[in-house]
Amino acid sequence: MDSILKDVATSTRPSGDAAGGELFDSLRLELRRGCLVLAVLAQLHVEHYGYTLRKSLADAGLEIEESTLYPLLRRLETQGLLTSEWREEEKRKKRFYRLSVEGERIFELLLAEWNRINDSIGRIVRKER
């Protein structure tokens, strides 16, 4: 799983921002959108609340804005891929998320798709070179 996140992080690291300009930013955003869902689902095999999830993704090299991540968690929960519960931790109530059974199933399918795409892109890029 860590290798997947590293792949995502490497492919989406904003090192080319200055060179790519607006078009690159737009295409990068599009590319990241699907990857973020996969990364969030992967990371929620272990229970997290919003802030710690963001930190763990950032530690793996995948920075996500809070204003993107927190609504995404809500959406994934509404879609039945996550479950959540309010619990007190360090004297503060927090909402903890983790993968649901359906989330596990969808994650496996998405991961297989991701690997297929990754392999294909790898083959295509190698052929180009």
Place this chain on the structure above:
Amino acid sequence: MELLKRYLQAVGEHLPRRGREDTLAELRANLESEIEGREEELGRALTESELAAVLEAHGMPVLVASRYGAQHFLIGPTLFPVYWYTLKRSFPLVVLAYAVVQLVSIFLGSGSADDIGHQIGTVFGRFPGVALTFWGIMTLGFAAFEYGQGRFFPKLTLPRWSVRDLPPLERSEGKKHSFANGVADLIVSILIVVWLLAVPDHPYLIVGPGAKILHGMPFELTPEWHVFYWQILGLLIAMIPLKAMALVPSMCRVRGWLQLAVSALGVMILVAMVQMRTFFVAGSAVSMESLHSIEGINAGITLGFKLALAVSLVKFAWDLWKEISTGEHRRADYAAVL
């Protein structure tokens, strides 16, 4: 922490009422953790500027709240092409309907030329409002459909289609059929018919104020005009349904033949004009010189119509040949596909 409370209050103002408290509580917990994390890194409490920077980095309240909304569009990506297509297709029809209704009302209630000018100005002035109303109603209707699908009725599914139902291949030569041009042509045809119908009661419509000058002329229109007037009018009226039919998408296969039928009616109008031969006759107290002039004018007009008829016949024959050969090509292409 007053800044945090103010920030949450601002976000809350834009959140949907349902689930607002829950969302704000979660956001507060996450932001407080974020602030604590920064404080741990620095080993001290955040200053007001640093706290403001954390909240500003989180995003503008209205944008943050909007991301929690279930739907961020009036018309979604699946429905939008249908909406846009409907709008494009129906707008020329709105122009047509508006033009016809306004023309009929002007015709029925027409007075002097000044009145008509004023009424036409009013018609043009009102049109932007009509167009905006049409656009608003269409957009609201589609937005309501978008909102309702999945909630009150099943989601829109694209209909089954076959490549064989698509319109035949356009020939590369010649102009491509344009729906807007077709509508414009139909409007002009209706205008001409309305104008011709109005002419007997309002002769000034022929040349405007110049009609007064014609009264002083030593010649007048031949009585034959009464017969040919109705023939020409009948042929022009017969063109209207043909032109309207050519606009119907399901008629695209016979559009060429419909246009040929319209051309044939045009040729018949010219035939009627050529048959007339005498367009003007001498009035009372006419000189010999004027009689020669009238004769010359009649001959000139007849010659003009004869030339126009010859050109029209050649063009009609050319179009007919093209339509027949195109039909054969289409059948050949279809056979090749099969």
